Amino acid sequence: MIKTLAKSIREYKKYAILTPIFMIFEVGFEIAIPYLLSILIDQGITNRDFNKIIIIGVCLVAAAFLALLFGRLGGRSAAIASSGFAKNLREDMYNKVQDFSFINIDKFSTSSIVTRLTSDVTFVQQAFMMIIRGAIRSPITIIFALIMSFSINTKIGLIFLIASPFLGGLLIAIAKYVHPIFRKVFNTIDKLNNVVQENVNGIRVVKSFVKEEKEVEKFNKVSSDIYDYFSKAEKILAFNGPIMQITIYTCLTLISWFGAHFVVAGTLTTGELTSLFSYVMQLLMNLMMLSMIFVMIIISLESGERIAEIIEEVPDLKNPENPIMKVENGNIEFKNVSFSYVNDKEKEVLKNINLKINSGETVGIIGGTGDGKSSLVNLIPRLYDALDGEVLVGDKNVKDYDIKVLRDEVSMVLQKNTLFSGTIKENLRWGNKDATDEELEKVCKLAQADEFIQKFPDKYDTYIEQGGNNVSGGQKQRLCIARALLKKPKILILDDSTSAVDTKTDSLIRKAFAEEIPNTTKLIIAQRIASVQDSDKIIILNNGEIDAIGNHEDLLKTNKIYQEIYYSQTKGSEENE
Numbered sequence: 001m002i003k004t005l006a007k008s009i010r011e012y013k014k015y016a017i018l019t020p021i022f023m024i025f026e027v028g029f030e031i032a033i034p035y036l037l038s039i040l041i042d043q044g045i046t047n048r049d050f051n052k053i054i055i056i057g058v059c060l061v062a063a064a065f066l067a068l069l070f071g072r073l074g075g076r077s078a079a080i081a082s083s084g085f086a087k088n089l090r091e092d093m094y095n096k097v098q099d100f101s102f103i104n105i106d107k108f109s110t111s112s113i114v115t116r117l118t119s120d121v122t123f124v125q126q127a128f129m130m131i132i133r134g135a136i137r138s139p140i141t142i143i144f145a146l147i148m149s150f151s152i153n154t155k156i157g158l159i160f161l162i163a164s165p166f167l168g169g170l171l172i173a174i175a176k177y178v179h180p181i182f183r184k185v186f187n188t189i190d191k192l193n194n195v196v197q198e199n200v201n202g203i204r205v206v207k208s209f210v211k212e213e214k215e216v217e218k219f220n221k222v223s224s225d226i227y228d229y230f231s232k233a234e235k236i237l238a239f240n241g242p243i244m245q246i247t248i249y250t251c252l253t254l255i256s257w258f259g260a261h262f263v264v265a266g267t268l269t270t271g272e273l274t275s276l277f278s279y280v281m282q283l284l285m286n287l288m289m290l291s292m293i294f295v296m297i298i299i300s301l302e303s304g305e306r307i308a309e310i311i312e313e314v315p316d317l318k319n320p321e322n323p324i325m326k327v328e329n330g331n332i333e334f335k336n337v338s339f340s341y342v343n344d345k346e347k348e349v350l351k352n353i354n355l356k357i358n359s360g361e362t363v364g365i366i367g368g369t370g371d372g373k374s375s376l377v378n379l380i381p382r383l384y385d386a387l388d389g390e391v392l393v394g395d396k397n398v399k400d401y402d403i404k405v406l407r408d409e410v411s412m413v414l415q416k417n418t419l420f421s422g423t424i425k426e427n428l429r430w431g432n433k434d435a436t437d438e439e440l441e442k443v444c445k446l447a448q449a450d451e452f453i454q455k456f457p458d459k460y461d462t463y464i465e466q467g468g469n470n471v472s473g474g475q476k477q478r479l480c481i482a483r484a485l486l487k488k489p490k491i492l493i494l495d496d497s498t499s500a501v502d503t504k505t506d507s508l509i510r511k512a513f514a515e516e517i518p519n520t521t522k523l524i525i526a527q528r529i530a531s532v533q534d535s536d537k538i539i540i541l542n543n544g545e546i547d548a549i550g551n552h553e554d555l556l557k558t559n560k561i562y563q564e565i566y567y568s569q570t571k572g573s574e575e576n577e
C-alpha cells in the first residue's frame with residue numbers, strides 16, 4: 001500500500017525530503033539552547049563574568065532565531081509537500097475511476113468512491129504532514145536530549161530509560177484496539193454518503209411519497225453509528241494523554257528530587273540542573289508528539305488502504321494487444337452466451353443465449369422486469385463481458401476490437417440515462433464533438449426532439465440543469481436518442497428509451513428510423529408491444545433465457561408470453577376508449 005501511495009508524491013518529493021532536513025537543523029539549535037543556558041549560569045552568572053554573559057547571550061539569541069527560522073521553513077515545505085501529495089492522490093484516483101468498467105464501479109459503489117476521493121485523502125494528507133515533520137524530528141530530539149542528559153548526569157539519565165518501555169507498551173496497546181474501530185468508522189462513512197447521495201438524488205421521489213421523516217431517521221441512524229464508533233475509539237485514545245502526563249510529571253518529580261540532592265552534595269551545578277529540566281521537557285514533548293503521530297498513522301492506515309484499493313484496482317476490461325480498428329457491418333451474433341454480474345455460474349442472469357441479427361434489421365426485445373433485457377444488450381458494446389460463449393459484432397468477437405471503436409459503432413441509449421449540466425448543443429456533442437449545427441438539427445428531427453427544442457426561447461443553446469431536471473422525462477429521452485444517433489453508429493440500441501414518450505411520437509421516431517437510417521441495425525427494448533410490433537424480429541426473454549424469436553404475427557399465434565402481453569395491453573386500451 002505504502003508503495004502505491006508513494007508513487008503519487010512525484011514532483012513534491014523535493015519538499016518531502018527538504019522538510020525533515022530543515023527539521024534536523026531546527027532540532028540542532030533547539031538542543032543547543034539548554035546547553036548554552038547551563039554555561040551561561042555556571043560560568044557567566046555564578047562567576048560574574050560579563051564578557052561571557054554577553055557572548056553566550058548573543059549565541060543564545062542566534063540559536064533561538066535559527067531554530068525558529070528552520071522550524072518555519074520546515075513547516076512551509078511540509079504544507080506544500082502534503083497538500084501536493086493529496087492533490088496527486090485525488091488525480092490518480094480520479095483518472096483510475098475513468099478507466100473503470102461497469103463491473104469495477106459495481107464493486108466500489110459511487111458513494112464509497114466519493115468518500116475515498118475526499119475524506120480519506122484528507123486523513124492521509126494530515127498523516128503525511130505529521131510524518132515528514134515529526135517522524136524524524138522527534139526521535140532525533142529524543143536521542144539528542146538523552147545523550148545530553150546522560151553526559152550531564154548518568155543517574156538522572158536513567159530515569160528516562162525506565163519511562164520509555166512503559167510508553168512504548170502503551171502505544172502498541174492503543175494501536176491494537178483502535179485500528180479495527182477505525183475500519184468500521186470508514187465503512188459507516190461510506191454508508192452515510194450513500195444515504196445522503198440517494199436522498200439528494202431522489203429528493204423529488206422522497207417528497208412525493210412524503211418519506212422525509214423516514215429518510216431523516218435513516219440518516220440519523222447511520223450518523224449516530226459513526227458517533228458511537230468514534231467515541232469508542234476516542235475513549236481508548238483518550239488514555240494516551242493522561243498516561244503521558246503522569247509519566248512526564250513523575251519524571252519531573254524524580255529529577256527534582258535527585259537533582260536537589262546532587263546539587264547539595266556538589267556533584268551537580270545549578271546550571272546543569274536547569275538544562276536537565278529543559279531536556280526533560282523537550283524529550284517528553286517529543287514523546288508526546290511521537291504518540292500523536294502514531295495515532296494519526298493508525299487512523300490514516302485505513303484510509304491509505306482504501307485509496308490504494310482504488311489505485312491498484314485493475315480495470316476489468318482491457319483493450320486487446322492488436323485491436324481491430326474497424327467494425328465492418330452491423331451484424332450481431334450471440335453464441336452460447338451466458339452472463340453473471342458476479343462471475344458466478346450459479347448466479348447467471350443470462351443462460352445459453354443464441355441469436356443472429358443481420359445488418360440493418362430492426363429487432364424488438366420484450367420480457368418482464370429483471371428478465372435480462374438490459375443485461376443482454378450491455379454485452380454488445382462490451383459494457384460487461386460474457387461469462388461463457390462469444391458475442392460477435394460485425395462478425396468479429398467484441399473482445400478483439402478497440403473498445404472506443406466498438407462503442408462508437410454500437411451506440412446505446414442506456415435505461416438509466418443522464419444529461420449533464422450544459423447547453424443542449426454541448427450535451428448532444430457528447431455523441432460527436434465535431435458535429436455541425438445542421439447535423440445536430442438532423443438527428444434531433446429524427447428523434448422528434450427538434451420540435452420542442454425550437455419552442456425553447458434559447459433553442460439549441462437552452463441550458464440543461466444537472467441531471468436534466470429542467471426538461472420533461474420524454475424530452476430527456478428524445479435528447480438522449482439524438483445524442484446516440486449523432487455517432488452515426490452501425491448499431492443503435494434503445495433500452496426502454498421511449499417509455500416516457502407518448503405513443504404517437506414513439507411511432508414517429510420508429511418511422512423516421514426506418515426511412516432515414518435503414519442500414520443501421522436497431523435494437524429496441526420496450527414494454528409496449530406497439531413499440532416493437534413492426535420489427536423484423538422480436539426476441540422474447542424469460543428469466544434470462546430466450547423463449548422465442550419471431551415476427552409479430554407468428555408470435556401472436558404461437559407464443560404464450562407474447563399473447564399474454566399483447567392481450568393485456570390491447571384489452572386495457574379498448575376499455576379506456
Ligand SMILES: Nc1ncnc2c1ncn2[C@@H]1O[C@H](COP(=O)(O)OP(=O)(O)OP(=O)(O)O)[C@@H](O)[C@H]1O
Nearest residue numbers: 106341349367368369370371372373374375376415
Ligand atoms: N449491476 C448489477 N449488478 C448485479 N445484478 C444486476 C445488475 N443489474 C441487473 N442485475 C440483475 O440482473 C437481472 C437482470 O436485470 P436486467 O437489468 O437485465 O433486467 P431487465 O430485463 O432489463 O429489467 P427491466 O425491464 O426492469 O429493465 C436482475 O435480476 C437484476 O437484479
Ligand SMILES: [Mg+2]
Nearest residue numbers: 373374375415
Ligand atoms: Mg432493463
